[in-house]
Amino acid sequence: MNRLDGKIALITGSGAETLKSEVLGIGGATVIEFCKEGATVIISDVFDKEGSEFASELKSKGYDVYYKHIDVTKNADWDNVISWIEKTFGKLDILVNNAGISMPINLFTTTEADWDKTNDVNSKGCFLGMKAASALMQKNNSGSIVNISSMYGLVGSPYSVGYHASKGAVRLMSKAAAIQLAPYKIRVNSVCPGMVMSPMQVRKKANISSEKWEEFVGFLEDSPLNKAKKEWIPTSQIGLGIVYLASDEAQWVTGTDLVIDGGQTAQ
Amino acid sequence: MTNRLDGKVALITGSGGALFDSEFGLGFGGSSAFRFCQEGATVIVSDINDDIGQQFTEELKEKGFNAHYKHLDTTNETEWKKLLIG
Numbered sequence: 644m645n646r647l648d649g650k651i652a653l654i655t656g657s658g659a660e661t662l663k664s665e666v667l668g669i670g671g672a673t674v675i676e677f678c679k680e681g682a683t684v685i686i687s688d689v690f691d692k693e694g695s696e697f698a699s700e701l702k703s704k705g706y707d708v709y710y711k712h713i714d715v716t717k718n719a720d721w722d723n724v725i726s727w728i729e730k731t732f733g734k735l736d737i738l739v740n741n742a743g744i745s746m747p748i749n750l751f752t753t754t755e756a757d758w759d760k761t762n763d764v765n766s767k768g769c770f771l772g773m774k775a776a777s778a779l780m781q782k783n784n785s786g787s788i789v790n791i792s793s794m795y796g797l798v799g800s801p802y803s804v805g806y807h808a809s810k811g812a813v814r815l816m817s818k819a820a821a822i823q824l825a826p827y828k829i830r831v832n833s834v835c836p837g838m839v840m841s842p843m844q845v846r847k848k849a850n851i852s853s854e855k856w857e858e859f860v861g862f863l864e865d866s867p868l869n870k871a872k873k874e875w876i877p878t879s880q881i882g883l884g885i886v887y888l889a890s891d892e893a894q895w896v897t898g899t900d901l902v903i904d905g906g907q908t909a910q
Numbered sequence: 911m912t913n914r915l916d917g918k919v920a921l922i923t924g925s926g927g928a929l930f931d932s933e934f935g936l937g938f939g940g941s942s943a944f945r946f947c948q949e950g951a952t953v954i955v956s957d958i959n960d961d962i963g964q965q966f967t968e969e970l971k972e973k974g975f976n977a978h979y980k981h982l983d984t985t986n987e988t989e990w991k992k993l994l995i996g
């Protein structure tokens with residue numbers, strides 16, 4: 644398939660797992676969907692060993708991928724990689740701001756440090772990425788930025804507080820950027836996933852008591868499609884939504900949210 | 911041509927109101943019918959405008975697509991039943 648032929652794409656938080664891992668994150672799964680559609684993909688993460696190995700695995704399958712270190716909270720990391728992309732490819736077509744963290748802590752249990760960490764990665768990271776990438780995209784007068792928010796950016800829950808704030812921030816900074824970048828024909832959209840079985844959830848399961856996990860998983864029952872299918876949303880399904888927004892098929896789509904949550908927030 | 915809708919049977923209402931060379935081009939329905947065909951679907955074009963709808967369906971068939979025309983006034987439940995159940 645060729646929906647992203649000739650496109651250069653940078654995806655953050657996409658290199659913490661390899662093909663040998665139990666499950667890929669949304670970032671890794673998106674890398675694979677992008678490769679299948681013909682894109683050149685720059686995998687980036689803070690896990691350099693895994694990220695480089697993931698890139699080698701995909702290269703050996705004939706895909707055009709590279710690994711670069713980006714801690715999304717560090718402006719210098721963004722500058723390094725964006726200038727490498729400019730030197731190497733002369734352009735950047737797509738940025739997926741996927742890197743994110745979540746902790747099962749609510750208003751009562753969140754410390755100031757927890758708040759800062761969550762909002763640094765999820766919210767500031769997204770801002771720094773849009774700023775750095777759009778500077779290069781502007782030179783080409785085109786581009787598509789896809790920011791990963793969450794259904795938790797649309798509604799609240801008993802489980803988190805800083806995460807909701809950070810994901811709400813992602814959605815609204817996407818809309819503001821969509822307006823400010825439209826003169827350069829750069830589109831900005833966000834994706835709001837629901838309950839997705841990724842390493843984030845695998846870790847959550849390992850870190851909380853089994854009762855807490857049961858209570859959390861009970862939440863799956865709240866989503867009409869998850870309930871009907873009796874399963875979590877696979878990461879590749881989020882990747883396919885991102886492919887659409889990133890591709891020229893979505894030429895007139897900007898400033899919007901693509902909600903992929905099995906109907907959870909429809910009710 | 912790709913195959914994102916291979917094996918799917920799709921009904922599109924209000925898709926038979928224009929032809930490929932109509933003055934203002936195809937509407938949303940007709941464009942969707944064409945795109946669905948390109949992606950491998952079998953498409954049931956439906957409209958209240960039977961003459962144009964049938965001609966449009968012929969145009970799709972001439973391009974080698976799997977298209978059928980059926981009359982459907984979407985405000986009429988009897989017509990829905992007739993079309994879906996026979």
Ligand SMILES: NC(=O)c1ccc[n+]([C@@H]2O[C@H](COP(=O)([O-])OP(=O)(O)OC[C@H]3O[C@@H](n4cnc5c(N)ncnc54)[C@H](O)[C@@H]3O)[C@@H](O)[C@H]2O)c1
Nearest residue numbers: 656659668669714715741742743793836838839841842843
């Ligand atoms: N899994 C879900 O149910 C779900 C639901 C809604 C939204 N999301 C969002 O989707 C995105 C991907 O999540 P996932 O479920 O694949 O989780 P994940 O934990 O598997 O992936 C997150 C990735 O971000 C990377 N990362 C963390 N901090 C970073 C930093 N400072 N700089 C660069 N990379 C960093 C991690 O190494 C990892 O590769 C996140 O933004 C998350 O909030 C996930």
